[in-house]
Amino acid sequence: MAIAKNLTVFDVYERAKTGLKVDENDWDFKIIPQTASRLKEKWGIKMDKKTIIPTDRKLMDNLFQAGLEMLVECGIYCIDTKRVIKYSREEVLAALKTAPKRAIYGEGKQQVVLEPRNHKDKKPPVIQGGPTGAPCSEEMFLAIHQSYAQEPLVDTIVDGVLQTIKGFDPTPGSPWEIAAVKSEAQLVRLAQDRAGRAGMGL
Amino acid sequence: MRQSDSHEVSQLNELKIDVGALIFTAHYFLAGDMVMCEQMPIYGGYAGGLEETTIVDVATTINAFVMTHATWHLDGPVHVRWGITTAREALAVAGHCAMAIEANTNLMLGNQYYTIAGPCTVMCLLETAAQAMTDTASGREVLSGVAASKGVATNYTTGMEARMMAEAARAVAGMETEKVNAILDKLVALYEKDYKTAPKGKPFEECYDTLTLTPSQEYLEVYDKAVEILTGLGLDYWRKM
Helix, strand or coil, X not given: CCCCCCCCHHHHHHXXXXXXXXXXXXXXXXXXXXXXXXXXXXXXXCCCCCCCCCCCHHHHHHHHHHHHHHHHHHCEEECCCCEEECCCHHHHXXXXXXXXXXXXXXXXXXXXXXXXXXCCCCCCCEEEECCCCXXXXXXCHHHHHHHHHCCCXXXXXXXXXXXXXXXXXXXXXXXXXXXXXXXXXXXXXXXXXXXXXXXXXX | CCCCCEEEEECECCCEECHHHHHHHHHHHHXXXXXXXXXXXXXXXXXXXXXXXXXXXXXXXXXXXXXXXXCEEEECCEECCCCCCCCHHHHHHHHHHHHHHHHHCCCCEEEEEECCCCCCCHHHHHHHHHHHHHHHHCCCCEEEEEECHHHCCCCCCCHHHHHHHHHHHHHHCCCCHHHHHHHHHHHHHHHHHHHHHCCCCCCHHHHEECCCCEECHHHHHHXXXXXXXXXXXXXXXXXXX
């Protein structure tokens, strides 16, 4: 059935306020494991951990259908409102159909094109180098990130986190958190510039 | 941040969200930003075993594009016992999820890297190579890392681990899946027995000259040793240069 319009985050928020009330422990320890287990049986899914990448197309399709069904059946639990955000199958499929198929990551000479590749593609993936959220000291933050930016095969940077800011703990929800996050972005840009990679994505 | 940077929003384990993430998303959406939606399903966690975690991973991946207007999804299946993405089970979840999504959509996917061993160790580089092979040969678009030493030790990350991630990706891009699987099985077997004694490695300031930003001779030799092992397993990327 056709949908009136694609979902937006605003629709999602409204559903987070009006969806079914569920206890979080029930969600974690009953709804998620029981639904996943039932869908595994329903779709006859069996994996062998010695085969890390599947070659059986039916297994791939069944995994996709089971995942899609899991999302539609369970929805998403909002931990603040204690309610479940539900979608129709049609809404999910419409979002997948219209999802981005191309993006420009970064600017100028350093920009890279992000577009779908497949498992047999000779084109390598985009390389996003960096500490990936690992803690870095204030003293070493710039040098660590420059060590990634100077690697020629690194296309973009994923930053680490400052362990302190001006010596203070950047506690979440505090003004120091904002100072730390802003400094991280500024220092990554500086690291990219110092490596001769101005315009590189972050 | 520029519109062409990836703006991160994170889902919670498993199939959960908080209102703060929706507020972030609203800002990104209205600003026309590129959005990267991240989530790390836990193998052995709420969902359960291999198949159940993969089903949840597929659901979570799809949700990124429904709930958060994602341009791309950043995965990171993590092993509940070891806290890493390079364990065999975590790789199998990631590999199966990516192939299930690729077979049925054109969504753009990434994966993030958390190794148990630290910088300047052969084990860290082999873990990194195994995941880069998995992600590349299962069609992922972005490799993001590496948070060595499980991403919890201060300054235990360097550009050399990203070099391995990039080179191992190039080594298998276009390779037949069966061949990648055969190499992966042997490669993972080389390190998976050593989790309890995994080397922490060295912090950045002992891996690089911090003024010239040159990797140490020791790290270059460690890198060469890892390359020698990977070449012996059948990756000829380094022979071609």
